[in-house]
Amino acid sequence: MKKKRDNNHKKISCIALALIIAIGLLSPVLKQSASASSYSVGTDALNPAPSAITKIFKMPTGTTTPTASFRFIFQPIGINELTDPATIATMPPISDKLINFSAADDISGSGVSIFTSGDVKSVVKESSDLSSDPLIVWPGVGVYKYYVSETQVSHTSIPGLSTMENADAVYSQARYIVEFWVDLDSSSQLFVKYVNAITVAGFIDEYYPGDPGGSKVDPTPGEDRTNPYVTIEDGFSQLIFTNRFWKSDGTGPDTPDVNALEITKSIDGMDDDPLRFDRYFTFTIKVTQPSLISATQSYKAYVLNASGVKVISNDNYPGIPVDGLIEFVSGTEEVVKLKHGERLAFVDLHIGSRVEVMEAADALYRPSYQRTFAGTSVFVGTAGASWGFPRAATPVDAAPHYLPEGNGNKANFINTRVNATPTGVKVDDLPYVLLLGLAPTSLAGYIIVKARKKTRD
Numbered sequence: 065m066k067k068k069r070d071n072n073h074k075k076i077s078c079i080a081l082a083l084i085i086a087i088g089l090l091s092p093v094l095k096q097s098a099s100a101s102s103y104s105v106g107t108d109a110l111n112p113a114p115s116a117i118t119k120i121f122k123m124p125t126g127t128t129t130p131t132a133s134f135r136f137i138f139q140p141i142g143i144n145e146l147t148d149p150a151t152i153a154t155m156p157p158i159s160d161k162l163i164n165f166s167a168a169d170d171i172s173g174s175g176v177s178i179f180t181s182g183d184v185k186s187v188v189k190e191s192s193d194l195s196s197d198p199l200i201v202w203p204g205v206g207v208y209k210y211y212v213s214e215t216q217v218s219h220t221s222i223p224g225l226s227t228m229e230n231a232d233a234v235y236s237q238a239r240y241i242v243e244f245w246v247d248l249d250s251s252s253q254l255f256v257k258y259v260n261a262i263t264v265a266g267f268i269d270e271y272y273p274g275d276p277g278g279s280k281v282d283p284t285p286g287e288d289r290t291n292p293y294v295t296i297e298d299g300f301s302q303l304i305f306t307n308r309f310w311k312s313d314g315t316g317p318d319t320p321d322v323n324a325l326e327i328t329k330s331i332d333g334m335d336d337d338p339l340r341f342d343r344y345f346t347f348t349i350k351v352t353q354p355s356l357i358s359a360t361q362s363y364k365a366y367v368l369n370a371s372g373v374k375v376i377s378n379d380n381y382p383g384i385p386v387d388g389l390i391e392f393v394s395g396t397e398e399v400v401k402l403k404h405g406e407r408l409a410f411v412d413l414h415i416g417s418r419v420e421v422m423e424a425a426d427a428l429y430r431p432s433y434q435r436t437f438a439g440t441s442v443f444v445g446t447a448g449a450s451w452g453f454p455r456a457a458t459p460v461d462a463a464p465h466y467l468p469e470g471n472g473n474k475a476n477f478i479n480t481r482v483n484a485t486p487t488g489v490k491v492d493d494l495p496y497v498l499l500l501g502l503a504p505t506s507l508a509g510y511i512i513v514k515a516r517k518k519t520r521d
Contacts, residue, residue, distance in 0.1 A: 102282035102302075104259040108249035115242070115259040115283040117191040117212065118300040119163040120271065123309045124354035124416020125183045126468035130309065132165040132222045134214060136191065141209040141241065155208055156200045161191040177299060183355055183416050183466050190285055190300055195244055195256050202254045208244040213267070214305050222309065230412050231311035238305050239267035242283065259283050261303045271296075271304045308356050313469060314412035324413035325365075325473040327421060329402035331429065333481030344379060344401040345479060346424040347408070347452075353394040354416040363413055364389040370405030380406070402477075415469045422452030429479035435461065436474050451477070 106113035119134050138158040143151050169176045169187050179186040194212075202208065214236050222233055245258035263269075265277025272279070281302035296304070314324035329345055353361040366388045367375040376388040381400050384390060389411070392398050400408055413419075423431055431451035435443045443453075443461055453475070454463030467473055 102280065102284075103261075104282065104284040106255055106257050109251065109253040109255040112195065112256040113245075113259045114285050115194040115261075116285040116301040116303065117161055117163065117194070117283075118296070118302070118304045119165075119189055119191075120296065120304060120306040121165055121187045121189075121309065122306060122356060123185055123187075124356055124414065125180060125185050125466045127185060127309070127311070127415045128167050128469050129165050129169050129187050130222055130311075131167070131224075132309075133219075134163045134165075134221050134305070134307065135219045136161045136163075136212055136305070137215050138194075138242075139211040139213075141211060143206045143208055154203050155210075156202060158194065158200060158210060159197050161194065163189050163191050165189065177296075179296065183418065183464070186296075188296055188300055193285070194242065194259070194283070202244075202246045202256075205247055205254070208246060210242050210244075211239055211264075212242050212303070213239045214307075221307075229312045229314065230414065231309075233310075234308040236269055236305040236307055237267060238269035239264045240281070240303055242303070269304050270306050310354055310356055310414055310416070312412040312414050313467070313473070314410060323409040323411060325410040325419065325467065326407050326475070327402070328407040328474065328476040329404060329479075330476065331404045331479045331481065333429075340481070341404045344403050345426060345429075345477070347400050347402060347477075348397050348422045348424070349392065349400060349408070350397045350420045351392050351394060351410075351413060352418040352420075354414050356416075357414065361394045361414065363392045363394070363410060363417075365392065365408050365410040366390065367400070367402065368407050368409055375406065413467055415467060417467045418463075419465045419467055420452070420454060420463075421475060423477050426479065428481060430482050431477065431479050433475055433477045435476075436472065437465070437468050437470075 104113040104115050117136050121129070121132065121134075123129070137160050140152045140155040140157075141147060143155060165187060169189070170178070176187065176189045179188065216235060221235065225231055225233060241262040241264060243258075243260040243262070244256050245260065246254055247257040249255050261281045261283040263272060263275050263277050263279045263281060268275045268277060272281075281304075282297075283301050283303040285301050286299040312324065327347065327349070331340060331343070351363055367377070367380045367390075369375050374388050376384055376386070378384055379401060381390050381398075390398065390400065390408075392410075394417075402408060423433075425431070432444070433451055433453075435453055444459075453461040454465055455461050
């Protein structure tokens with residue numbers, strides 16, 4: 065009997081343990097399901113369920129946020145399960161929502177946040193409440209369904225985009241179903257008790273990669289959330305539309321004094337070599353386009369002399385085109401040679417492009433450079449075997465270098481002649497020259513002294 069009871073205890077213990085494990089495995093599923101079913105909640109006519117649209121405005125790091133206004137429209141679908149024209153005709157219209165941006169948003173404040181990741185800057189803002197329009201009159205209890213999407217029809221989101229230098233934008237093609245659950249409160253007044261948002265297959269915003277459609281997202285505005293504010297989803301409505309924008313600096317080859325980036329070569333130090341100003345120095349240069357731009361970009365630059373005149377010479381770049389414009393394909397290194405007084409001027413570069421410039425070593429010169437990017441202080445590099453940026457060696461000029469907005473981006477490479485005197489004798493050779501000259505000088509002195517002594521005798 066005792067043995068049977070022990071067996072029963074073991075069976076019960078095993079079953080209990082199995083239940084505990086099963087519940088433990090189920091908990092993440094339940095948590096995920098609850099999270100996926102998030103929605104906004106209201107309590108009465110004075111406190112209806114809040115909801116908003118979030119706009120993520122992406123641009124390359126260093127870009128000033130442009131003036132922009134994004135418009136969102138609502139298209140009625142039906143009430144409850146009814147989608148016939150007669151039912152749709154009874155649905156109240158919801159006015160378009162606008163989310164506006166400007167350079168003032170670069171100073172993050174109330175209602176706007178800036179997230180930076182790598183070479184991407186995201187400016188994030190929310191719309192006003194979706195159902196707060198006093199003109200909205202709900203005809204009765206029910207679930208009112210609308211499509212919400214961003215529109216460019218008869219609306220210009222970024223004024224002047226077509227006139228900006230090498231600029232473009234990608235607009236969100238996302239579409240959501242928004243459900244307003246209308247009910248009666250304790251005072252028998254109609255109010256929005258819940259707001260639910262659902263993604264639509266084939267119209268998924270880039271913020272939700274891999275979403276097949278039909279997933280629920282929480283439209284609750286950020287100020288009504290209790291979660292810690294760590295991500296965009298924490299601090300803003302999850303009804304997200306993402307747009308991209310980029311543009312270039314520089315105004316083209318017809319205005320050589322206004323360029324996106326200039327790399328200048330000059331030499332210094334004592335040297336009586338009349339050909340020193342004809343000596344070429346070798347540069348390896350690579351420009352990588354901003355990651356927001358999908359199609360491979362190419363950029364062009366030309367060589368100018370000290371007088372600002374375009375130089376077209378195979379000495380600077382083998383096979384240089386007849387127009388003098390050297391092409392730099394994104395991510396590809398190009399070798400260009402410059403001599404004293406010459407500069408390589410990029411006619412345009414996308415803001416946020418990554419720039420790498422290295423000068424090859426030259427035994428006769430000590431290299432240094434001064435790098436000034438628009439809006440930043442001068443970085444001064446000192447001597448080294450080879451020189452350029454980015455580099456981890458002391459002094460550190462750490463990568464990456466994302467080109468900021470503004471046409472004040474310059475890098476002046478200054479090479480100073482070493483081991484030279486005005487007579488052309490190398491300083492390092494002076495001790496040996498003196499030693500070699502010492503013997504004949506001493507011999508001459510000895511002969512003179514002996515000759516004088518002999519004369520006296």
